[in-house]
Amino acid sequence: MSNESRSNLVLGIFFAVFALLLIFVWIPLDTDTGLIEKVRRQVTIGDALAPTVAGIFLLIGGLILIVFERKAADQPEIDPVNLGFMAVVFVLLAASFLVMRYGGPALVALVNLTRETPLEYRLLRDSAPWKFTGFFFGGTLMIGGLISLVEGRVTPRAVLIGVIAVLAMIAVYDLPFDDLLLPPNGDV
Amino acid sequence: MGTLDYIWAGVLAVFLGPELFSIFGVPVPVTIVMIFAGFLLGIAVGATPGLAGPIAMAIALPILISIFGYTPDALLPVMGFLIGVMKGATIGGAVPAILFNTPGTPDAYMTTLDGYPMTRKGQAKKALRVAHLSSVSGDTFSDMVLFICAPFLALLVEGYLDLPEKTALLILSLSFIAAVIGGSPAKGLISTGLGLLFAYVATGEDFYPRLSLDSKVLAQGFPLATAILGVLIVGAVFKELTDLWREKRESGALVGTVKDSGDQRLHMAEIRRLMPHIGRSAVIGTAIGALPGIGSTLAATIGYTVGKARYQRTKSPEEPEFGKGAPEGIAATEAANSSVSGANLIPVLSLGIPGNAAAVFLILAADSIGGFNPGPSVFRFTADAVNTELVIAFGLFTAMVVANVLNWTIGGVFMRSMGVMTRIPKQVLLPTVLLLTLTAIYVQETRMDAIWFTLGFGLLGYAMRVVAISPLPFVIAFILGGKLEESARQAFASTGGDPWFLFTHPIAAVFMALSVGVILLTARNNRARAARAST
Numbered sequence: 231m232s233n234e235s236r237s238n239l240v241l242g243i244f245f246a247v248f249a250l251l252l253i254f255v256w257i258p259l260d261t262d263t264g265l266i267e268k269v270r271r272q273v274t275i276g277d278a279l280a281p282t283v284a285g286i287f288l289l290i291g292g293l294i295l296i297v298f299e300r301k302a303a304d305q306p307e308i309d310p311v312n313l314g315f316m317a318v319v320f321v322l323l324a325a326s327f328l329v330m331r332y333g334g335p336a337l338v339a340l341v342n343l344t345r346e347t348p349l350e351y352r353l354l355r356d357s358a359p360w361k362f363t364g365f366f367f368g369g370t371l372m373i374g375g376l377i378s379l380v381e382g383r384v385t386p387r388a389v390l391i392g393v394i395a396v397l398a399m400i401a402v403y404d405l406p407f408d409d410l411l412l413p414p415n416g417d418v
Numbered sequence: 419m420g421t422l423d424y425i426w427a428g429v430l431a432v433f434l435g436p437e438l439f440s441i442f443g444v445p446v447p448v449t450i451v452m453i454f455a456g457f458l459l460g461i462a463v464g465a466t467p468g469l470a471g472p473i474a475m476a477i478a479l480p481i482l483i484s485i486f487g488y489t490p491d492a493l494l495p496v497m498g499f500l501i502g503v504m505k506g507a508t509i510g511g512a513v514p515a516i517l518f519n520t521p522g523t524p525d526a527y528m529t530t531l532d533g534y535p536m537t538r539k540g541q542a543k544k545a546l547r548v549a550h551l552s553s554v555s556g557d558t559f560s561d562m563v564l565f566i567c568a569p570f571l572a573l574l575v576e577g578y579l580d581l582p583e584k585t586a587l588l589i590l591s592l593s594f595i596a597a598v599i600g601g602s603p604a605k606g607l608i609s610t611g612l613g614l615l616f617a618y619v620a621t622g623e624d625f626y627p628r629l630s631l632d633s634k635v636l637a638q639g640f641p642l643a644t645a646i647l648g649v650l651i652v653g654a655v656f657k658e659l660t661d662l663w664r665e666k667r668e669s670g671a672l673v674g675t676v677k678d679s680g681d682q683r684l685h686m687a688e689i690r691r692l693m694p695h696i697g698r699s700a701v702i703g704t705a706i707g708a709l710p711g712i713g714s715t716l717a718a719t720i721g722y723t724v725g726k727a728r729y730q731r732t733k734s735p736e737e738p739e740f741g742k743g744a745p746e747g748i749a750a751t752e753a754a755n756s757s758v759s760g761a762n763l764i765p766v767l768s769l770g771i772p773g774n775a776a777a778v779f780l781i782l783a784a785d786s787i788g789g790f791n792p793g794p795s796v797f798r799f800t801a802d803a804v805n806t807e808l809v810i811a812f813g814l815f816t817a818m819v820v821a822n823v824l825n826w827t828i829g830g831v832f833m834r835s836m837g838v839m840t841r842i843p844k845q846v847l848l849p850t851v852l853l854l855t856l857t858a859i860y861v862q863e864t865r866m867d868a869i870w871f872t873l874g875f876g877l878l879g880y881a882m883r884v885v886a887i888s889p890l891p892f893v894i895a896f897i898l899g900g901k902l903e904e905s906a907r908q909a910f911a912s913t914g915g916d917p918w919f920l921f922t923h924p925i926a927a928v929f930m931a932l933s934v935g936v937i938l939l940t941a942r943n944n945r946a947r948a949a950r951a952s953t
Contacts, residue, residue, distance in 0.1 A: 263624045
């Protein structure tokens with residue numbers, strides 16, 4: 231945080247421009263009714279009004295940042311190193327959830343290579359251990375990966391914590407309830 | 419039914435509700451057990467740095483709903499559990515602040531100033547006793563104010579405010595929250611605007627889901643849980659992970675532990691000395707808590723500052739200063755931050771406007787289960803037919819009293835045994851909390867889109883924290899967005915299509931003037947402060 235930072239000004243300009251685009255471009259193009267509508271000789275509020283109010287909040291906020299808070303003390307400084315770390319975290323999360331989504335079907339496809347009558351994951355998604363495979367591998371990758379990222383090294387301990395945490399979550403969310411579906415079994 | 423009948427029905431709904439088990443033939447009602455369980459969990463999460471009440475509420479909610487289902491019978495056990503968590507987390511936050519100089523919750527920061535020096539002097543247990551006494555006293559006082567004010571305020575709102583006034587009141591609340599949270603009205607307005615914008619995606623009355631970019635994924639809009647948990651919990655986890663990674667790179671030295679020595683009990687004479695500090699801070703915390711959006715951190719700061727000024731005038735020379743291990747410093751802080759929690763429920767129960775994260779989760783629970791819509795209409799004392807929502811409201815008050823009794827009786831013992839929670843490494847805790855939260859979302863929504871939405875909202879929450887935009891106005895605006903539009907539509911129709919309905923009704927016009935005034939006044943004050951700082 232510093233007095234030198236111009237982050238408030240940049241933020242103010244960004245949101246003021248975004249609000250103008252929202253009010254004059256996005257809302258008119260992406261709503262079917264206007265601010266006020268006349269339906270069967272009755273005047274009603276259209277679907278565009280409420281988002282326009284949201285846009286006005288953003289516009290006023292942006293303008294106050296530019297006019298009143300441009301030189302505010304303690305403006306945050308954006309650290310590109312932190313943002314880089316966050317980007318890596320997001321890639322890891324995306325990879326984990328892709329493994330979670332496709333891990334089960336992929337395992338079934340692998341098993342099918344050795345079988346004459348192929349299995350179908352969709353039919354197995356309610357039976358153990360198949361229903362846990364995606365969640366197990368994706369969850370372990372996520373927890374173990376995040377611990378390793380923060381610690382700066384991959385350790386068997388991180389993977390073990392991931393395995394234990396995922397097994398504990400299966401025990402909490404799945405074993406006691408018949409009606410709860412762990413990811414990704416509601417989608418497949 | 420008369421007023422007393424309703425209160426009694428609420429009490430009975432808690433104590434004579436469905437039985438979970440019996441001890442020696444005495445039935446133990448499920449709501450009591452859930453309050454107790456929530457209370458213990460709350461102390462544990464409050465005592466764990468990196469966790470807080472809202473995280474526990476987020477993770478527990480889908481499990482609770484699976485257990486109790488979507489019937490009105492589920493309301494009291496589920497909301498009782500959440501109230502237990504809220505109460506427990508309030509006292510738990512002081513544990514790591516006192517023992518390890520690490521506040522378990524942000525509002526316990528001021529507790530470290532005197533609590534940790536007391537620990538270093540070998541008076542850790544005594545400091546925890548002071549924190550417990552002050553916290554529970556403040557909390558109980560605040561609850562009593564809630565019980566009296568919420569129904570009264572609700573009746574006032576229902577009696578005097580019509581649709582245009584209610585619409586203007588919602589706008590005033592949003593402006594007020596934007597102006598006071600986070601110290602920057604501009605950033606508060608941006609946070610509110612974003613919350614409203616996301617709330618309005620794919621909602622509305624027209625056949626085409628507005629602002630959905632013609633995408634099937636967006637056509638159903640954003641589920642409430644994805645926005646709330648994404649911005650509040652996932653965003654916080656992302657920020658903490660980044661800070662932790664940063665800290666790890668610049669790691670500091672560990673501080674050794676000091677064994678307790680001397681008398682750790684709290685004597686009557688000491689309690690008498692602490693009481694004025696507790697009383698003063700309880701009033702400060704309750705007054706601040708009753709205003710939507712003002713958090714317990716501000717209450718703690720004001721309570722501490724006022725207590726310090728008073729203490730310096732009255733203390734004897736041999737007593738430690740504030741900040742150097744004065745029990746009065748802990749009392750002033752803990753009584754103030756704990757007395758916010760009860761009063762924070764005044765706006766949610768009387769106006770339907772959530773003022774803090776705990777209230778947001780109570781609304782989420784009520785919204786998920788159905789059959790209870792927090793707001794002024796709850797307090798309709800109908801004589802001919804039973805207003806079940808009112809019975810639930812008095813049931814919630816009863817649950818708070820039960821949680822307070824637990825707090826007074828066993829809270830201190832549990833609190834003092836929670837030091838061990840601070841030893842769980844954050845780098846293990848945060849990823850686990852993240853997967854737990856995302857799993858909780860999935861079991862509720864059962865589609866991967868919900869997880870992607872939550873991660874997207876998490877990134878938004880992270881970005882907001884990086885540029886110092888408070889996420890709380892976003893969440894409150896997201897919750898109130900639909901209500902604001904519906905109320906405006908009804909007001910517009912009821913005034914015969916008068917486009918100026920917010921300005922032609924006197925009370926509504928006053929609310930609108932206050933909405934503009936509060937933003938302008940805070941913006942002007944901030945500019946003056948910035949000018950003073952730069953000279």
